[in-house]
Amino acid sequence: MLTNLKRLSVLELILALRAISIVTQLGLVLFVNLALGYELPWVPLFTIITIEVVFNGLCFWFYKLRATKGAKHIVIQLLADVVFLGCLLYFSGGATNAFVSLLLIPIAIAAVSLSYLRMLLVAVAAVGTYSLLLWAMPMHVMHGNMEGHFIGMWINFLFSALVVSVVVGQLAQMITQREATIARYREEQLKQERIMALGVASAQVTHDLATPLATINLLVEELQESDEHQPEVIEDLVKQVARCSENLHAFRQTTEQIKTNQKQRVSSEKLFKQIKHHCQLNYPQCKFQFLSECAETVIEADGALIPAIVNIIDNAVEANKHTDKNQINVSTSIVDETWRLAIKDFGKGFLAEQTSQLGAYPQASEQGLGISVLLSNASLERINGKLELANHSDGAQVNISIPIVEGAV
Incomplete structure (x- = not known):
């Protein structure tokens, strides 16, 4: 049963607690009248309980049908509980009833599940109900020291409502913040584990490529010594093998920098020239327009910055393949x-x-938003950078922001 209660929403829990309280109210009314012999007004009490049953049934049907679970509906339910409880107390002793402290329960629920203003509304309603019950008491009851006693009970209720509102509300807020922090930590840990797995796989592929690349290099050298092949073809092979070797060497250096957390200061102008050179070298079929609108500055980064930017450019080139404006x-x-x-x-x-999933583990998409963006985002976060995805009138735009090193020349 406790497990089932934990699965309920706040609204469903309120409806369930009200159903339990209705059964308890019926039992108490019958027990007080039949067993203890007190003459309570049957008609008003059973009328209120009947209205409560009908109201609870309609609310249960309505909220199940509409699946409405907003904060304003919780406020309505709690205010209805205050009204029902106030009416029952009015016909069963008013402020002298020992169960008047049950008015603190709606305040406690509001403190846990609602915002400060909504919780204040429920608290004011509960305190106002208690005050009306005290004000409506007959004069013959308020005689001698009893008047001071009932006023003291009212002050005690007011203080209890204040404590419940502040303390329970703060504890609930702290628990919510802690759960949110734990959830973010778990999400970040999961993302890092997946990135680590991708890194291990990349390192393994690089290690596996080193041996066949060395073999290809030896074969090219043998072809150079032979006169039976065209020198232009052999020269192209030499260039491609050298390029692969340089890329593998650069990858090893980048991996070493990341492992040792080595960062170095980089001129923004030099970085922009490297990006421009990469674009012109690898995408000659694409039209690039380069514009630098800032003076030379210095940023701090590691070897993963260039690959992170290159991944974004690769995605942009891929997206342009399906359009006329290349x-x-x-x-x-x-x-x-x-x-x-x-x-x-x-x-x-x-x-x-796609923009909302930035930083999470992505799904495959036609636009190229996949593993490369995940890795680029992780690389930029490591150097306190930021990656933003947006759309403009004719396509997509990616903004990469990196803090400038203060005092750098």
């Missing part, structure tokens, strides 16, 4: 003490769920 704009600027690199393509743009 152009990519790459520009730099200074925004709020950060160096910003904007990469704009003219493809289909990003979907809303």
